[in-house]
Amino acid sequence: MPYTVPKLTDFSTAALDNAARELLSALKQESEAVASENDWKAFRDRWMARKNGILTQLNDLWLKASPGPGKREVGQRVNELKTKIEPTVDATLARIQSAASSGKLAGERLDITLPGIRRPLGAEHPIIKTMNEIVGVFRNLGYSVEEGPEIETDYYNFEALNFPPNHPARDTQDTLFIAGQDSKPPRDRLLLRTHTSPVQIRTMQKTKPPVRVVCPGKVHRNDAPDATHSPIFHQVEGLAVDTNITFCDLKGTLDHAMKALFGSSVKTRFYPSFFPFTEPSADVQISCIFCDGKGVRDGAPCRNCKASGWIELLGCGMVDPNVYGFVDYDATRVSGFAFGMGVERIAILKYGVDDIQLFFQGDIRFLEQFG
Ligand code: DAH
Numbered sequence: 011m012p013y014t015v016p017k018l019t020d021f022s023t024a025a026l027d028n029a030a031r032e033l034l035s036a037l038k039q040e041s042e043a044v045a046s047e048n049d050w051k052a053f054r055d056r057w058m059a060r061k062n063g064i065l066t067q068l069n070d071l072w073l074k075a076s077p078g079p080g081k082r083e084v085g086q087r088v089n090e091l092k093t094k095i096e097p098t099v100d101a102t103l104a105r106i107q108s109a110a111s112s113g114k115l116a117g118e119r120l121d122i123t124l125p126g127i128r129r130p131l132g133a134e135h136p137i138i139k140t141m142n143e144i145v146g147v148f149r150n151l152g153y154s155v156e157e158g159p160e161i162e163t164d165y166y167n168f169e170a171l172n173f174p175p176n177h178p179a180r181d182t183q184d185t186l187f188i189a190g191q192d193s194k195p196p197r198d199r200l201l202l203r204t205h206t207s208p209v210q211i212r213t214m215q216k217t218k219p220p221v222r223v224v225c226p227g228k229v230h231r232n233d234a235p236d237a238t239h240s241p242i243f244h245q246v247e248g249l250a251v252d253t254n255i256t257f258c259d260l261k262g263t264l265d266h267a268m269k270a271l272f273g274s275s276v277k278t279r280f281y282p283s284f285f286p287f288t289e290p291s292a293d294v295q296i297s298c299i300f301c302d303g304k305g306v307r308d309g310a311p312c313r314n315c316k317a318s319g320w321i322e323l324l325g326c327g328m329v330d331p332n333v334y335g336f337v338d339y340d341a342t343r344v345s346g347f348a349f350g351m352g353v354e355r356i357a358i359l360k361y362g363v364d365d366i367q368l369f370f371q372g373d374i375r376f377l378e379q380f381g
Contacts, residue, residue, distance in 0.1 A: 015033070015064055018072050050102055148267065156212070158206070167205070203230065209227070211333070224248050226353070227247075240369075247348070288347075289327060291326070297320060305318055323351060323355065
């Protein structure tokens with residue numbers, strides 16, 4: 011039952027004490043129940059409205075009704091109650107306003123038994139990890155690190171690397187070109203770089219020999235994704251140009267790098283190949299790490315090397331003198347080698363991953379194995 015102001019008939023001190031106590035207890039209860047600004051307005055009007063608010067009723071039902079001799083005491087009581095009602099109404103408003111500004115809802119308490127927020131530790135993505143490892147091997151040999159843009163011009167991606175004008179790699183079948191550039195001269199047309207080799211050109215343009223750099227980065231090809239192909243993948247490019255650099259230096263460097271990456275028992279083999287920007291060119295094969303180069307594992311032909319005992323891993327060669335012509339290096343004075351390797355391919359072999367797509371799907375169950 012909500013509180014109503016009683017009509018007093020007994021004006022003794024004891025009866026007034028009692029009536030005041032009841033009123034103050036109702037005031038306290040109602041104040042505590044106020045949970046919103048709207049609640050508070052109703053509360054304020056109920057107690058303080060000029061017309062028929064509880065304070066006004068006290069004047070009518072207590073003060074005016076009291077017999078002459080006791081009026082003074084009743085008047086004092088009513089004033090006393092007034093000095094309690096007004097501050098209580100003000101304090102109630104202050105309470106809900108401070109609750110609202112601290113974001114606390116009515117009745118909300120801090121629950122210290124709630125579990126905390128667990129933030130799992132992040133880990134390097136296996137591709138970044140492998141890329142850093144490759145770069146680390148060459149850093150230890152004194153190479154520095156260069157990066158280039160992923161959106162390249164035809165000039166850096168192909169022309170300055172000695173690709174002939176109608177080389178198949180320049181076709182939209184293989185390369186992702188930016189649309190709407192028909193009005194530009196072919197060499198200025200933008201594309202997503204298909205390899206990190208353009209960083210060789212950018213480096214030689216801004217640095218005089220000797221040069222020793224590795225260039226890690228992302229590359230793009232117009233390939234449909236499957237277990238061994240991805241339209242986005244990563245490479246680490248290498249370039250060393252100086253006086254008197256020979257194929258022997260290339261072999262020694264890459265043999266060392268493969269041993270550093272796959273273990274000292276790994277052997278390397280250089281197989282004749284062709285790239286427009288190197289002459290001669292080679293593919294580097296390593297002895298199969300699954301069957302130790304035997305071609306046979308557990309009595310059956312090794313599936314990883316198709317029973318050959320060798321796994322093809324990267325391309326390399328001696329920088330073609332034509333390339334020096336594009337960067338103003340004197341081909342009669344300097345020589346050098348270059349190489350390029352696929353990071354996913356190396357990670358797949360190192361970690362025994364059977365599907366390249368796993369690197370790009372963001373499945374935490376796969377990724378956390380590399381933490
Ligand atoms: N750019 C080549 C590719 O993506 C890889 C490559 C081969 C890089 C030979 C080189 C190199 O620097 O000398 O297939």
